[in-house]
Amino acid sequence: MTSPDWRPHAESLAAEVAHPQSRWRPAIASTPRHVFVPRWWGDGADGRTLGVGAGDPERWMRVAYSNTSLVTRIGSRHADHAEPGEKADGVPTSSSTLPWLVMRMYQHAKLADDSRTLVTTGSGYGTALACHRLTDALVTSIDVDPYLVAAATERLDSIGLRPTVRVCDITGPLPGTYDRVVSTVSLPSVPAPLLAALNPGGRLVTTLADTGLILTADKRADGGAVGQVECEGAGFMTAHHGDGYPPGPFEExxxxxxxxxxxxxxxxxxxxxxxxxxxxxxxxxxxxxxxxxxxxxxxxxxxxxxxxxxxxxxxxxxxxxxxxxxxxxxxxxxxxxxxxxxxxxxxxxxxxGRLHAYGARASITPDGVLTLSRGGWSVTVG
Structure with a gap:
């Protein structure tokens, strides 16, 4: 099969999501997103339906270069392992995040040209964007799923990118120290090992689980961090430790x-x-x-x-x-x-006339206790 001409699609996506003067525009325009989503779980009337890029290259280009999130795993079932015509019903557990949101998370990180940066893997597309912006020598990418790590490593290598990619739980000890940590999985709190892996003055960007809140925080000399909840929303899947999420109260x-x-x-x-x-x-x-x-x-x-x-x-x-x-x-x-x-x-x-969470001040102790406050309102997480 002839390789699809993806560059016009990537350039169109870059024009849609990034300002002409943004450093992220050339990164998006030169990253073949379709390489990272050869298969995906699309929406269907009676459950998620498998999309296979090689079977319909035109649709593949249209889907892969749309500014949408593409579900790549439901429960423990990877789209890569599914059979044509297969359907899946359940909770999504991995995806390729919509490109605009990946870019916004990186913009919140305020990356410098020499920022040693930890990112989360997923499909590997966000890792590729970080490599284009920083060079792959500065990027470490982690995921709890061994298959995702192996697949992303292979796909990154196929387009000439060789960051450090490791199987690792972002809530546990991390493989190094970093100037920036950008998590595109939601965290129920700020793990103490994550703070320990952040260099003094380094910045954390994540979202809080079960909310639409983006948290940015800069590490202090005492090992804690201070920052804020950004005044825009974002949603990511919550970090998990096995094939999926434990049963919720409705399932129980x-x-x-x-x-x-x-x-x-x-x-x-x-x-x-x-x-x-x-x-x-x-x-x-x-x-x-x-x-x-x-x-x-x-x-x-x-x-x-x-x-x-x-x-x-x-x-x-x-x-x-x-x-x-x-x-x-x-x-x-x-x-x-x-x-x-x-x-x-x-x-x-x-x-x-407002709720207090957006724009709240964030204070994190060295052991990961997060307090959000605004005016007379405050809440503690973790």
């Missing part, structure tokens, strides 16, 4: 809709607010996740009715239903009233 409950109907320890009320899809209201979701961590959300939209469910491992649960923008009918139970907590935050949002 089994057929969750029926279980909610069977609850006997319930209280009914009417919320002053409509039902909201919390996960799609990023500012609200981020603040709620910081103040009430560990809650899992589900949402269903019918022709006119909206229904939202929340569940927490401690047994707290809530169900809210409403027609369009009418006040929600709420049923909730367990040790805490989760929907009341959500309404409390929504009420504060209306009073203050």
């Amino acid at each position: 409950m089994g057929a969750f809709k029926e279980k909610f109907e069977e609850k006997s320890d319930s209280e009914e009320s009417v919320s002053p607010y409509p039902v909201v899809d919390v996960r799609q209201a990023w500012e609200l979701w981020s603040t709620f996740s910081l103040e009430v961590p560990g809650v899992e959300h589900r949402f269903q939209r019918g022709d006119s009715r909206r229904t939202a469910w929340m569940a927490h491992p401690d047994g707290s649960w809530a169900k809210a239903t409403a027609l369009r923008d009418e006040p929600a009918h709420v049923v909730q139970g367990g040790p805490r009233r989760l929907w009341d907590e959500l309404d409390r935050i929504r009420r504060q949002w209306l009073v203050d």
Whole structure:
């Protein structure tokens, strides 16, 4: 098969996502993203459907050079190992992140030409961009998945890039010290080994798990770090330690809709607010996740009715239903009233005209305890 002419597609992507004077524009224009996503899990009406680039080169170029995230693994099933026509249903566990967001994470890192930089691997595309910007001698790339590391190493080598690529858990000891650490997996807190691997004055850029928050922090001489939550949102998969994520509270409950109907320890009320899809209201979701961590959300939209469910491992649960923008009918139970907590935050949002998480000051102790604060609001993570 003739090799596809990818350069016009890469140049078009670079023009879409990067300013003409940006140092990242030539990196994006000269990086063959399709090499890193020969197969992917695309959206389908009845689950994820395998896309095979070699089977449809035109579609391959269109998909690979779109400014979108491409799922490359669901659960433990790599797209590379799937058969044509295969479908997959489950939680995505790896992807090639949309190029604009990779670039923005690197821009937040404020890379200097000599910055020794640790990045996370995934498909390897983001690693390739870092190599083009810094040279591969300055880049170390890590992933917890041995197959992803092997595949990315081979694909990077095929385009002449040879950074250090290692199998490594970003939450544990890291293979060196760095001026910049850029994690395109979300972290539940700031691991102490990560801070220890950051050189004094070095910068960490990551997102916080179960939020849409980008955290930037610069290391201090005492081993801690200070920084802020950036005033823009981003979402990445959470770091995991095995093939996938442990079961959440909904999975533990089994057929969750029926279980909610069977609850006997319930209280009914009417919320002053409509039902909201919390996960799609990023500012609200981020603040709620910081103040009430560990809650899992589900949402269903019918022709006119909206229904939202929340569940927490401690047994707290809530169900809210409403027609369009009418006040929600709420049923909730367990040790805490989760929907009341959500309404409390929504009420504060209306009073203050903002939520406090975006733009908050970040302070991290040497052992990784993160405190976010803004005005009289503060929350501790880790």
